[in-house]
Amino acid sequence: MPYTPSHQRYASMEYRRCGNSGLKLPALSLGLWHNFGHVDVLENSRQILRQAFDAGVTHFDLANNYGPPPGSAEENFGKILHEDFRGYRDELIISSKAGYKMWEGPYGEWGSRKYLISSLDQSLRRMKLDYVDIFYSHRPDPNTPLEETMGALDAIVRQGKALYVGISNYETPEATRAIQILRELGTPCLIHQPKYSMLVRWVEESLLDLLEREGVGCIPFSPLAQGLLTNKYLKGIPAESRAAKPHGFLKEEEITPSRVEQMRQLDALAQERGQSLAQMALAWLLKDPRVTSVLIGASTPAQLTDSLQCLHHTQFSEDELAQIETILQGA
Numbered sequence: 001m002p003y004t005p006s007h008q009r010y011a012s013m014e015y016r017r018c019g020n021s022g023l024k025l026p027a028l029s030l031g032l033w034h035n036f037g038h039v040d041v042l043e044n045s046r047q048i049l050r051q052a053f054d055a056g057v058t059h060f061d062l063a064n065n066y067g068p069p070p071g072s073a074e075e076n077f078g079k080i081l082h083e084d085f086r087g088y089r090d091e092l093i094i095s096s097k098a099g100y101k102m103w104e105g106p107y108g109e110w111g112s113r114k115y116l117i118s119s120l121d122q123s124l125r126r127m128k129l130d131y132v133d134i135f136y137s138h139r140p141d142p143n144t145p146l147e148e149t150m151g152a153l154d155a156i157v158r159q160g161k162a163l164y165v166g167i168s169n170y171e172t173p174e175a176t177r178a179i180q181i182l183r184e185l186g187t188p189c190l191i192h193q194p195k196y197s198m199l200v201r202w203v204e205e206s207l208l209d210l211l212e213r214e215g216v217g218c219i220p221f222s223p224l225a226q227g228l229l230t231n232k233y234l235k236g237i238p239a240e241s242r243a244a245k246p247h248g249f250l251k252e253e254e255i256t257p258s259r260v261e262q263m264r265q266l267d268a269l270a271q272e273r274g275q276s277l278a279q280m281a282l283a284w285l286l287k288d289p290r291v292t293s294v295l296i297g298a299s300t301p302a303q304l305t306d307s308l309q310c311l312h313h314t315q316f317s318e319d320e321l322a323q324i325e326t327i328l329q330g331a
């Protein structure tokens with residue numbers, strides 16, 4: 001069936017300014033790490049993307065290695081983009097990254113200028129795009145001068161292959177230096193992409209303060225801890241879940257009885273708030289104005305529908321926040 005985007009697509013989404021930049025991002029963005037590779041069902045991936053765009057999700061996040069096999073999420077996304085979203089490129093923010101292992105030999109990973117520039121060229125070919133909106137250094141490289149990695153990002157913008165650049169998985173000291181180098185080069189760091197959820201909270205120590213001070217946006221990834229922060233594992237491991245899939249990054253060992261009990265308590269609190277646990281976990285991140293957008297994953301259109309409803313209720317009482325802390329510390 002040919003796709004016509006909903007005319008209501010901008011009616012209910014909230015858009016937040018990304019740091020001090022001119023760019024706004026939707027409060028929820030969609031990541032293609034899982035569920036968009038050649039191992040997945042293309043029509044399901046297509047439905048998720050259509051539904052996201054219909055709901056005002058204008059930002060899709062990729063990386064060179066997403067699949068499996070690596071590169072296949074970009075290939076599938078490029079196919080769907082050209083079949084379904086032709087004519088809507090200017091309504092989309094598409095990001096990609098390089099940093100993790102993508103090809104054999106000394107130039108296929110980390111942070112050299114050689115790797116970053118050739119990897120982005122490959123990503124553009126896979127997605128059949130002239131440029132991405134945001135290109136990230138996916139992880140810091142301890143063996144390459146930060147000046148070289150940031151210089152490559154600056155060059156990529158000057159070559160017209162990306163409109164903005166960002167960093168991901170950089171801890172506060174290296175993020176501080178990266179932001180400074182990029183500013184000196186005249187290509188400000190748009191955004192930082194760290195792992196952040198109720199279960200992973202290192203960014204609260206100093207990273208969020210740094211980003212606010214420097215006018216850099218923040219887009220937390222794995223906000224549902226890959227599905228742990230939902231009601232799906234309360235009664236065992238469902239066959240279709242990420243934890244059950246051989247290529248899934250969530251491992252069965254992470255679903256311990258004490259973790260499940262914690263999720264049960266959070267789920268009860270979410271129900272009192274009139275939300276699913278997934279919705280509460282996303283709303284909990286969005287309550288912080290330093291969070292520009294929350295980067296979710298979804299394996300079905302129904303999950304996306306569920307998660308999007310978090311936007312209806314992002315306020316928390318002091319009492320609810322205290323109860324959440326008590327549950328989280330009880331693990």
Ligand SMILES: NC(=O)c1ccc[n+]([C@@H]2O[C@H](COP(=O)([O-])OP(=O)(O)OC[C@H]3O[C@@H](n4cnc5c(N)ncnc54)[C@H](OP(=O)(O)O)[C@@H]3O)[C@@H](O)[C@H]2O)c1
Pocket residue numbers: 030031032033034035061062138168169193220221222223224225226227228230231232240241242243278279295296297298299300302303304306307
């Ligand atoms: N920069 C980095 O290093 C990095 C690393 C990881 C991820 N990311 C980015 O962040 C994005 C999101 O990561 P993530 O997929 O781990 O995010 P997530 O939102 O924490 O987990 C998504 C998974 O949770 C389950 N789920 C989602 N919504 C649900 C709902 N409403 N009810 C029940 N279950 C639900 C699904 O798992 P099932 O498959 O079990 O159904 C889904 O695949 C990635 O796609 C990628 O773009 C970046």
